[in-house]
Every structure is written in structure tokens, then in C-alpha cells.
Amino acid sequence: MNGFPILSLMLAVPLVAAIACLFADAKGARWIALAATLVDFVLGIILWSHYQVGGAQWQFTESVPLFAGFKWALGIDGIALVLILLSVFLMPMCIGASWLAVQKRVPEYMALFLLIETLIIGVFTAQDIFLFYIFFEAGLIPMYLVIGIWGGADRIYASYKFFLYTLLGSVLMLVAMMWMVNLAGTSDVPTLMEYHFPVAAQKWLWLAFFASFAVKMPMWPVHTWLPDAHVQAPTAGSIILAGVLLKMGGYGFIRFSLPMFPEASAYFAPLVWGLSMVAVVYTSLVALVQSDMKKLIAYSSVAHMGVVTIGLFAFNRQGLEGSMMVMLAHGLVSGALFFCVGVIYDRLHTREINRYGGLSINMPKYALFFMFFTMASVGLPGTANFVGEFLSLGGIYQASSWVALIATTGIILGAAYMLYLYRRVAFGEQKNADAAAMPDLDGREWTMLALLAAATLWMGVYPESFIAPMRADIAHLDARLAQAKPKGDAQVTPGNPASVAPTEEEHAQGSAE
Amino acid sequence: MNLLTSLGLVASEEVLSGFGLLLLLVAAWGGDKAARTVTVASILALAAVAVMAVPSLMLSRAGVDVSAFDGQFAQDSFASYAKLLIYLGAAVTLLVAPNFFEKAGVYRAEFPILVLFAALGMGIMVSATDMLTLYVGLELNSLAAYVLAAMLRTDERSAEAGLKYFVLGSLASGILLFGISLTYGFTGSTNFGAIHESLSHGLPTGALFGIVFVLSGLAFKISAVPFHMWTPDVYEGAPTPVTTFFATAPKAAAMALLIRVCVSAFGSQTEAWQQIVMAAALLSIVVGALGAIGQSNIKRLLAYSSINNVGFMLLGLAAGTLEGVAGTLVYLAIYVVMSVVSFGAVLMLTDVDGNQVEAIADLGGLSKVKPGLAAAMAMVMFSLAGIPPLFGFWGKFVVFMAVVKAGYVPLAAIGIAASVIGAFYYLKVIKVMYFDEPSGKIGGKCLASHTAIVVIGCLFISPLGYLLTGPLGRLAESAVSALTHG
Numbered sequence: 001m002n003g004f005p006i007l008s009l010m011l012a013v014p015l016v017a018a019i020a021c022l023f024a025d026a027k028g029a030r031w032i033a034l035a036a037t038l039v040d041f042v043l044g045i046i047l048w049s050h051y052q053v054g055g056a057q058w059q060f061t062e063s064v065p066l067f068a069g070f071k072w073a074l075g076i077d078g079i080a081l082v083l084i085l086l087s088v089f090l091m092p093m094c095i096g097a098s099w100l101a102v103q104k105r106v107p108e109y110m111a112l113f114l115l116i117e118t119l120i121i122g123v124f125t126a127q128d129i130f131l132f133y134i135f136f137e138a139g140l141i142p143m144y145l146v147i148g149i150w151g152g153a154d155r156i157y158a159s160y161k162f163f164l165y166t167l168l169g170s171v172l173m174l175v176a177m178m179w180m181v182n183l184a185g186t187s188d189v190p191t192l193m194e195y196h197f198p199v200a201a202q203k204w205l206w207l208a209f210f211a212s213f214a215v216k217m218p219m220w221p222v223h224t225w226l227p228d229a230h231v232q233a234p235t236a237g238s239i240i241l242a243g244v245l246l247k248m249g250g251y252g253f254i255r256f257s258l259p260m261f262p263e264a265s266a267y268f269a270p271l272v273w274g275l276s277m278v279a280v281v282y283t284s285l286v287a288l289v290q291s292d293m294k295k296l297i298a299y300s301s302v303a304h305m306g307v308v309t310i311g312l313f314a315f316n317r318q319g320l321e322g323s324m325m326v327m328l329a330h331g332l333v334s335g336a337l338f339f340c341v342g343v344i345y346d347r348l349h350t351r352e353i354n355r356y357g358g359l360s361i362n363m364p365k366y367a368l369f370f371m372f373f374t375m376a377s378v379g380l381p382g383t384a385n386f387v388g389e390f391l392s393l394g395g396i397y398q399a400s401s402w403v404a405l406i407a408t409t410g411i412i413l414g415a416a417y418m419l420y421l422y423r424r425v426a427f428g429e430q431k432n433a434d435a436a437a438m439p440d441l442d443g444r445e446w447t448m449l450a451l452l453a454a455a456t457l458w459m460g461v462y463p464e465s466f467i468a469p470m471r472a473d474i475a476h477l478d479a480r481l482a483q484a485k486p487k488g489d490a491q492v493t494p495g496n497p498a499s500v501a502p503t504e505e506e507h508a509q510g511s512a513e
Numbered sequence: 514m515n516l517l518t519s520l521g522l523v524a525s526e527e528v529l530s531g532f533g534l535l536l537l538l539v540a541a542w543g544g545d546k547a548a549r550t551v552t553v554a555s556i557l558a559l560a561a562v563a564v565m566a567v568p569s570l571m572l573s574r575a576g577v578d579v580s581a582f583d584g585q586f587a588q589d590s591f592a593s594y595a596k597l598l599i600y601l602g603a604a605v606t607l608l609v610a611p612n613f614f615e616k617a618g619v620y621r622a623e624f625p626i627l628v629l630f631a632a633l634g635m636g637i638m639v640s641a642t643d644m645l646t647l648y649v650g651l652e653l654n655s656l657a658a659y660v661l662a663a664m665l666r667t668d669e670r671s672a673e674a675g676l677k678y679f680v681l682g683s684l685a686s687g688i689l690l691f692g693i694s695l696t697y698g699f700t701g702s703t704n705f706g707a708i709h710e711s712l713s714h715g716l717p718t719g720a721l722f723g724i725v726f727v728l729s730g731l732a733f734k735i736s737a738v739p740f741h742m743w744t745p746d747v748y749e750g751a752p753t754p755v756t757t758f759f760a761t762a763p764k765a766a767a768m769a770l771l772i773r774v775c776v777s778a779f780g781s782q783t784e785a786w787q788q789i790v791m792a793a794a795l796l797s798i799v800v801g802a803l804g805a806i807g808q809s810n811i812k813r814l815l816a817y818s819s820i821n822n823v824g825f826m827l828l829g830l831a832a833g834t835l836e837g838v839a840g841t842l843v844y845l846a847i848y849v850v851m852s853v854v855s856f857g858a859v860l861m862l863t864d865v866d867g868n869q870v871e872a873i874a875d876l877g878g879l880s881k882v883k884p885g886l887a888a889a890m891a892m893v894m895f896s897l898a899g900i901p902p903l904f905g906f907w908g909k910f911v912v913f914m915a916v917v918k919a920g921y922v923p924l925a926a927i928g929i930a931a932s933v934i935g936a937f938y939y940l941k942v943i944k945v946m947y948f949d950e951p952s953g954k955i956g957g958k959c960l961a962s963h964t965a966i967v968v969i970g971c972l973f974i975s976p977l978g979y980l981l982t983g984p985l986g987r988l989a990e991s992a993v994s995a996l997t998h999g
Contacts (some may be wrong), residue, residue, distance in 0.1 A: 067979050145943075149947055167933050175917060288528065
């Protein structure tokens with residue numbers, strides 16, 4: 001792949017297809033969108049197969065000085081690679097999920113989704129800090145329109161909230177970026193990652209970036225846009241929101257906050273831990289009482305993202321690798337869960353849990369997949385979440401055992417709300433006649449869920465395929481963080497055991513020493 | 514410097530005044546039937562003087578070589594940059610005006626001539642290197658503008674707009690003149706270079722008052738807070754093509770003039786005006802954003818949006834660095850194009866009979882009725898809000914970059930956070946167009962000339978515009994280099 005601009009091609013394919021969609025009819029737009037996302041998926045696979053594990057840190061780099069203040073600079077490392085893979089894998093699913101569910105203004109819908117794909121890949125590949133910002137912010141426009149046009153009853157409020165919340169978070173980051181670029185004299189991300197900013201300034205910069213990434217992540221207490229946006233977004237919107245857009249926050253932490261401001265990250269780590277602990281416990285409890293399925297899964301996303309931030313700020317390899325795995329796993333599993341909700345929503349047009357019940361009787365295949373993803377969300381060994389959560393929590397245990405203790409309760413609470421949800425939807429008696437009459441999965445739905453399940457299992461059984469490309473980058477980051485690492489509270493030190501019954505002489509000797 | 518050289522340097526002004534007087538005769542004999550011919554001739558005249566401005570900008574001409582009439586007038590690259598924007602705004606106005614006025618009654622032949630004289634006045638404003646030249650240019654422009662605002666004589670709103678503009682504009686001119694006289698009294702000269710020199714030895718209190726009054730007068734012209742009150746009324750009341758004109762050409766001229774006065778005349782006392790500009794900038798951003806929220810008329814909304822955008826432009830000037838000024842100029846160019854697109858699109862909003870639709874609520878479901886127009890409006894709204902990847906972001910970017918570089922990080926942070934308030938009302942327009950059900954008010958056909966203007970403008974503010982960041986930046990730098998020369 002020497003010199004071939006594969007990353008630019010991956011950006012161009014959905015963009016061109018998006019424009020083509022606008023000039024097509026509904027049927028044409030669906031096929032164009034599917035074809036384009038599949039082409040991008042194939043390109044993603046090519047990218048994966050040509051990525052040299054253990055090779056240069058930044059691969060497939062491109063750099064063209066097209067603009068005045070910044071460059072068209074692309075390139076990926078292992079961390080970006082796996083997130084790109086997740087995105088290009090989920091995109092055809094999104095198109096498939098909206099194949100029949102979206103009947104209104106199909107060409108525009110498909111065009112916006114393809115635009116989102118371009119911007120997401122752009123975020124993960126940008127090597128220029130301002131190019132990153134442009135891709136990062138631009139995602140607001142299509143998501144705003146998707147929620148606002150195709151969303152549910154309360155879509156307008158949700159779209160405003162989504163837009164303004166995330167915009168306010170991001171603009172401060174822009175000012176911070178400008179300050180950094182002025183100081184360092186370059187907008188090149190790899191160079192900035194090695195640059196040592198003054199510690200006092202780091203704290204301000206860290207806060208500005210945090211304002212943006214915490215909203216995108218989302219962390220408690222700025223998570224409130226997420227349930228609104230999720231509930232009102234169409235199924236595919238939820239999948240892409242949970243699957244990929246939320247990962248931009250985590251990616252931001254791992255690409256910018258941690259390597260660029262290691263000291264500030266260490267300084268603010270307790271803050272992040274605190275917010276994450278609240279997120280894990282509080283939002284899990286909130287999820288437990290939801291009567292709307294999508295809202296429940298949305299709150300569970302916030303809880304899972306809490307585990308991600310805890311792992312990221314554990315300042316060790318286990319935690320970092322674990323966070324990345326949770327992000328990937330959550331992308332698959334929550335995407336699949338939203339799709340599961342979408343399947344029955346398409347049939348009954350309600351997300352009220354009480355309107356269902358006993359679905360395992362009339363929809364056995366569906367119940368099986370739903371069960372599988374419920375278990376995966378809980379973090380059952382053998383599924384992707386287990387790997388990530390185990391590593392994250394193992395990582396944080398080295399930094400703070402209290403945080404680990406509280407964060408681990410999230411798993412128990414997660415099991416509680418997910419199993420409770422599953423029991424109410426799939427088990428019990430068929431109390432609603434219309435729900436009992438729903439047909440089981442069709443071929444399209446079955447294929448998509450099977451693919452998602454296969455990927456979840458792969459990641460759970462053999463995570464090495466995904467950890468291998470990013471291992472070197474995580475190690476690199478860990479080395480960068482080592483100097484600033486906060487001291488753990490569970491440092492095991494060799495004891496100085498006193499003998500059972502000290503004699504007079506021994507005691508005197510001891511004090512003499 | 515002999516008279517002939519001086520006369521050669523003001524060639525573009527001579528062309529405009531000559532053409533204006535000639536066309537006035539044509540209009541007098543030809544009557545309103547000749548209106549379209551006069552319009553075409555005026556557009557050609559504007560195109561000709563625009564071409565004449567290009568060499569000066571490309572070659573970064575500055576200093577005594579381009580200074581005419583003993584330092585009263587400078588045909589330098591800075592003036593040329595502003596003139597190009599002014600002529601663009603004037604030409605677009607003339608392109609969209611005939612159909613509008615014919616629909617509303619009669620298209621009068623004086624209209625293009627008044628626009629030409631306004632453009633002439635603005636050309637003199639931006640070239641002025643002397644307080645009195647400045648005032649002559651400003652008044653020439655203003656007098657034409659007052660008449661333009663009241664062009665629809667039978668429309669009460671238009672007459673009201675003209676009167677309001679006239680009364681408040683005269684007041685502002687008075688304030689400006691008072692400031693000029695104070696400055697003259699305490700520095701001993703009306704020439705920018707001499708004022709600069711005199712103030713470099715210290716700032717007498719009287720001269721400080723002079724600066725304050727001069728800036729107040731100019732703040733009125735750019736509609737910066739707290740001298741912005743006239744803007745929404747005039748924008749709403751004036752005929753839409755005239756509003757297009759007000760939002761583009763005089764804005765560019767007054768902003769360029771303000772820059773030249775601040776940097777050339779008062780450049781040796783930067784601290785004296787910097788605080789004023791900073792306060793005006795932040796206030797404009799906030800008031801412009803908050804004021805727009807309650808508006809139900811799209812023209813009023815765009816008026817507040819212009820106040821808001823002027824705030825961002827002033828931020829660049831407030832940085833007090835040449836880079837900041839260059840940023841302001843880049844923003845100005847992008848803003849002029851965004852205004853052209855937004856008002857061009859507003860002109861295309863008609864009902865089935867071709868009558869103008871101005872209420873925002875009537876735009877409901879525009880994306881279903883006229884998807885192209887809705888997309889253009891949405892683009893310009895996102896662009897005005899400064900959301901990347903649209904080109905409006907670049908204007909904000911360069912301005913904030915300059916502010917951060919100058920070390921005013923809190924100013925940048927407050928300014929940019931306030932821009933989020935602005936995003937709210939731009940989103941409102943998009944919400945109405947895309948999320949609401951069709952109102953059934955919009956219909957009719959779009960004119961090819963309007964469509965062409967909007968499409969070209971949209972290409973400029975689309976992400977393709979970023980390819981122009983290099984050339985645009987170089988032109989702005991070339992323009993700014995003239996300010997410090999000599």
C-alpha cells in the first residue's frame with residue numbers, strides 16, 4: 001500500500017455516495033448507501049490486513065498542505081485502526097437496520113448517514129489537530145438533522161439538546177488547541193503528543209479538552225443529552241450514536257488528553273474516578289427503573305462509558321487496553337441491543353417494556369439473540385465485554401482499590417437491570433395479544449444479528465486479534481504516562497514482621513537498629 | 514506629487530462618478546423604461562472598477578507612490594481589498610433588484626445610480642487617509658443609503674426605515690464629526706499619518722475623547738453594540754435588495770474604515786481604543802445572539818446575525834495585532850459572501866404569486882417544497898453559526914487564532930462560548946425548514962439569476978472554500994501590509 005491514499009479513499013467513498021444519494025430515489029439510495037458502506041468495510045479489512053503490527057507507529061500517512069492554517073494530514077496507529085474497523089463494520093448494519101424502518105425522505109437519510117461515516121473516519125484518521133476538530137464538530141450537523149427529522153415525538157428538544165451541549169463542550173477545546181499550536185509551533189498531532197506543555201498550562205488545557213470529551217463520552221453529570229437523543233433517534237441513529245460517536249470521547253482522551261497532558265491527567269485523575277464511579281452506580285440504578293427500553297440501554301451506555309474512563313485514568317497498560325476493549329465491545333453490544341429494540345419497535349411501534357412479554361414463545365430466534373446480547377452486556381466471560389471490563393477493573397485496582405470496588409458493583413447492577421429487562425420482555429406470559437402475534441426475525445434481521453454476535457464472540461474468545469495492533473501504541477502511551485503516574489493506594493510492601501514474643505534482648509536490639 | 518498623478522490614482526472613483534452622472538442623464542431622458550439598461554451599465558461600471566482594483570492588491574502597493582492629493586487619499590492594497598468586496602456587494606444588489614421592484618411596483622432608474630454613488634462614497638471611505646476625506650466619503654455613501662432605504666415610497670415600513678436611518682445616521686455623523694474636531698484640536702492635523710505621529714508622543718485627554726467619539730460614530734456604521742438599535746428596523750423595513758446591499762457593501766466599507774482609523778491614525782495609542790473595541794465586540798456578540806432569539810421575521814433575524822458577526826470581526830481588531838486585522842479582513846470577505854447567499858435565498862422565498870415571504874414560521878417544511886433552497890439556507894445558517902466544515906468556521910478560526918496569539922485567551926474563551934448562544938437561533942431556522950410540516954405558503958418559481966448567485970455563494974461557503982484559505986490569507990496580508998507602510 002505504498003503511497004496509495006487509502007485513507008482519503010475511505011473518506012471519499014461515502015462522501016461521493018452521499019451526494020449520489022441525493023439524486024436517487026428511495027430504492028436507489030438504499031442500494032447506493034449499502035454498496036458504499038460495504039466498499040468502505042472492504043477497504044477497512046484491507047487496511048487491517050496491511051497494517052504492520054510492530055511496524056511504524058503511524059502508518060498509511062498522507063500529508064498535503066492544502067490549507068492555510070492546517071494540513072490535510074491523515075494517518076493511523078493501532079488505536080485508530082480498531083476504532084475505524086468498528087465504524088466500518090457497524091455502518092452497513094445501520095443501513096440495514098433502516099432498510100424498512102425508514103420510509104420518509106430516504107435519499108436524504110442515507111446521504112446524512114454516509115456523511116456521518118465520512119466524518120467519523122475523518123476523526124479517527126486526522127493527524128492535524130485542526131483537521132480533527134473540523135471532523136469532530138462537523139458530525140453535529142448530520143446528527144442534528146437525523147434526530148430532528150426522523151426522530152420520535154420529542155425529537156426537536158432532543159436535537160437541540162444534543163447540538164448545543166456538544167457544541168459548548170467543543171468550542172472551548174478549540175481555543176485550547178489554538179493556544180497549544182501557538183506554543184508548540186505545529187498542529188501536527190504526533191508532534192504535539194510528544195511535546196511537553198508547562199504543567200500549570202496543562203491543567204487549563206486538560207479542562208478545556210475535558211469539557212468537550214466528557215460531553216461526547218458522555219460522563220455524569222453532562223450525560224443528560226444522551227438518553228434524550230437515543231430515545232428520539234431512529235434505530236440506526238442510536239446504533240451509530242452508541243456504537244461509534246460515543247467512542248470519539250474515549251478516543252479523544254487516549255489521543256489528546258492523556259499523552260499531551262500527562263501531569264494534568266494525573267492531577268485530575270481523582271476527579272475522573274469520582275465522576276465515573278457516580279456514573280457507574282447512579283446511571284445503573286436509573287437504568288433499573290426505566291420503562292422505555294431505549295432509555296434503559298442509553299443509561300447502560302453511560303455506565304459502561306464510566307468503566308472506560310476509569311480504565312483510561314488507571315495509568316497502566318491493563319487499564320488502557322481494557323478501556324479500548326470496552327469501547328469496542330460496547331460498540332458492538334449496545335449497537336446490537338439497540339437493533340434488538342428496533343426489531344420489535346418496527347413491529348409494534350412502542351418502546352414501552354410493559355407492552356411486550358413472553359416473546360420467547362412467539363419469537364424464539366429473536367429471544368435467543370436478545371439473550372446473547374443481554375449476557376454480553378452484563379459481561380459474561382466469552383463475550384467481548386468481559387475482556388474489557390476485567391482488564392479495566394484490574395487496571396484501576398492497581399491505582400485505587402476503592403474505585404475498583406465501587407466500579408465493580410456496576411457489573412452486578414448491570415446484570416440486574418439487563419436481566420430484569422430481559423425477563424419482562426422475553427419471559428413471562430404473553431399478556432399483550434398484539435405482541436404475541438409478532439412474527440419472528442426475517443432473513444435480514446437474522447443475518448445482521450448473527451454477524452454482530454459472531455464479532456462479539458470473536459472479540460470475547462480471541463481478543464488478541466484486536467489487542468495486537470494497538471499493543472505497541474498502548475505501551476508507548478504507558479511509557480509517556482509513567483513519569484506522571486499517581487501512586488496507587490494498594491502498594492504492597494514487604495512487611496517487617498515482629499517475632500511472636502519478643503524477648504528483652506531482641507527488643508533492645510531492634511530499637512538499636 | 515503633481516495633480517496628474519493624483520488624478521490617475523483616483524481613476525476608479527472618476528470612472529464611477531463619470532458613469533453615475535452620465536447614467537443620471539440617461540435616466541432623466543429615458544425615464545423608468547431605461548431602468549434595466551441603466552442597471553446593466555452600472556454593473557459593467559462596477560465590474561470595470563473592480564478589475565482596476567486588482568493590480569494594486571496583487572502587487573501590495575502602499576506608501577507615497579499610491580498616495581494622492583497630499584496624503585488625503587491612498588489607492589493602496591488595503592483599499593483595493595475593501596473595494597472589491599464593496600463592488601461585489603453593490604453588483605449583486607443590482608442583479609437582484611430589478612425583479613423585486615418590478616413586482617413591488619415600478620423599478621425606478623435612480624436606484625442603480627444611487628447604488629453607484631453609494632459605492633463611490635464607500636470607495637472614498639476606504640481609501641481615505643485623512644479625516645475629512647473620510648467624512649466626505651461617509652456622507653456621500655450615507656445620503657445615497659438613506660434614499661435607498663426609503664425607495665419603496667408607498668410602503669410605510671420602507672419610509673419608516675429610511676427616516677430612522679436618516680435621523681440616527683445624522684446623529685452618528687455628528688458624533689463622528691465632533692470626534693474629528695477634537696482629534697484635530699489636540700493633535701493639530703486631520704491627516705492619519707500626522708495624527709499617528711502626534712499621538713506617539715502621548716495621549717492628551719482631549720484626544721482620547723476624540724478617539725472615543727470617532728469610534729462611536731463608526732460603530733454606528735458597522736452596527737456594533739451599543740450603536741446597533743437601528744439595524745433590525747432598517748433591515749426589516751428596507752426593500753430586501755437594499756437590505757442585501759446594507760448587509761454587504763457598507764458593512765465592508767465601514768469595517769475597513771474603522772480598521773484604517775484604528776491602525777493608521779490611532780495606531781500609536783493601541784491601548785486607548787483596544788478596550789473600547791473589545792467591549793463592543795463582546796457586547797455585539799452577546800446582544801446579537803440574544804436579540805435574535807425572539808425574532809419571527811427572517812430579515813430581522815439576519816439583522817441581529819449581522820450584529821453578532823460584527824462582534825466577531827471586531828474581536829480580530831481588538832487583538833491589536835496585524836494578524837488580527839488580517840483575520841478580520843478574511844472574516845469580512847467570508848461574511849460578505851454569506852450575506853449575499855442569505856439575502857439571495859430570502860429573496861427567493863416567495864408565495865405562489867411571487868410575493869415575498871418573510872415570516873420564519875412560513876418557512877415550515879421548506880425542505881420538502883424546495884429542497885435546494887432549503888439546503889442553501891441551511892448551509893448559510895450553519896456557516897453563520899461557524900460550524901465546521903462550512904467556510905464560516907474559517908472566519909471565526911482566523912480571528913480567534915489571532916486573539917489567542919495576542920495573549921487574550923479569556924477574551925477568546927468568552928467570545929467563543931457566546932457563539933454557542935448564536936447557534937441556537939440559527940438552528941431554529943433550520944428546525945423550521947427541516948423538522949416542521951410544510952406551511953403551504955411557499956411556492957412560485959425561482960429566478961435563474963438568483964439561483965446562480967446562491968449556488969456560486971454556496972460553493973464558496975461549502976468545504977470547497979477551504980481550498981481558498983491560502984490565497985485569501987495572502988490577499989488579506991497584502992492588504993494589511995499597506996497599513997503599516999510609511
